[in-house]
Amino acid sequence: MGVVNITPDSFYDGGRYDLPERAIAHALELIEQGADIIDIGGESTRPGAVAVSENDELDRVIPVLEGLVPHVSVPISIDTTKSRVARLALDTGASIINDVSALRQDPNMADVVARSGAAVVLMHMQGTPRTMQQSPRYADVGAEVLQFFEERVEAALLAGIARTNIILDPGFGFGKLLSHNLDLLRGLSSFMMLNCPLLVGLSRKGFIGSIVGKAVDRREWGTAAAVALAVDRGAKIVRVHDVAMMIDVVKMAAALSPLWATYEQEHDA
Numbered sequence: 001m002g003v004v005n006i007t008p009d010s011f012y013d014g015g016r017y018d019l020p021e022r023a024i025a026h027a028l029e030l031i032e033q034g035a036d037i038i039d040i041g042g043e044s045t046r047p048g049a050v051a052v053s054e055n056d057e058l059d060r061v062i063p064v065l066e067g068l069v070p071h072v073s074v075p076i077s078i079d080t081t082k083s084r085v086a087r088l089a090l091d092t093g094a095s096i097i098n099d100v101s102a103l104r105q106d107p108n109m110a111d112v113v114a115r116s117g118a119a120v121v122l123m124h125m126q127g128t129p130r131t132m133q134q135s136p137r138y139a140d141v142g143a144e145v146l147q148f149f150e151e152r153v154e155a156a157l158l159a160g161i162a163r164t165n166i167i168l169d170p171g172f173g174f175g176k177l178l179s180h181n182l183d184l185l186r187g188l189s190s191f192m193m194l195n196c197p198l199l200v201g202l203s204r205k206g207f208i209g210s211i212v213g214k215a216v217d218r219r220e221w222g223t224a225a226a227v228a229l230a231v232d233r234g235a236k237i238v239r240v241h242d243v244a245m246m247i248d249v250v251k252m253a254a255a256l257s258p259l260w261a262t263y264e265q266e267h268d269a
């Protein structure tokens with residue numbers, strides 16, 4: 001999943017693609033590099049980010065979708081917590097809703113997803129983007145995220161969303177200290193028991209920076225290591241800024257992982 005943020009303030013690509021033509025060109029470039037999904041966002045969720053109004057978010061994402069949809073065959077995901085943005089994006093051709101609030105922020109979101117038949121990413125977050133990094137606390141982060149997934153899957157099913165349309169994401173960096181992020185990545189395969197594809201968003205995140213001691217624009221090798229291990233531990237979708245680099249990392253990790261042992265059968269045939 002290649003990331004395109006149409007925002008002035010995203011933590012890595014903020015301000016680079018905030019004109020529709022630039023965002024469209026970048027999305028096409030990521031697809032050319034091998035992205036199977038494009039995730040378009042009109043609101044930064046970085047710690048302390050300022051909320052964006054519904055109209056501003058729509059003004060950012062809809063022109064990009066309109067320009068992109070007729071020219072691409074890969075699914076397009078919209079990174080939003082707002083049901084109206086989701087509904088208009090789905091009407092314009094998006095087919096995945098990436099909701100970092102896991103259908104909790106907007107009471108109409110579950111219904112919009114259910115009615116459309118779209119897929120949805122349910123991401124774990126403790127707190128809200130404004131407050132989440134202030135003092136995240138867990139007794140057992142893996143157990144708490146697992147319980148959260150069980151509750152949110154139940155809520156999604158109750159709203160009429162098909163189980164096969166649910167993708168789960170532990171939410172790296174969303175209300176987590178370094179130790180929480182590391183515990184979640186070490187234990188990622190434990191979430192496979194829920195039988196939903198796992199998505200991870202690790203790309204250039206702060207916890208990688210705090211280990212490698214590098215600024216956001218020099219975290220690609222740290223990201224590569226984290227992505228390889230996530231794929232080895234069951235991640236099915238990796239959300240990244242650098243598709244050209246990460247595509248080979250993903251291919252090698254998937255070929256080597258015991259969890260993806262069907263690889264040889266597919267390729268030897």
Ligand code: HH2
Pocket residue numbers: 003005007009010011012013041043044045046079098099100121123169171172199200201202239
């Ligand atoms: N991370 C970010 C944004 N959206 N969605 C999911 N499902 N999982 C993630 O880990 C995730 C996400 C943060 O990254 P980015 O979009 O690059 O930054 P910003 O939120 O500042 O726009």
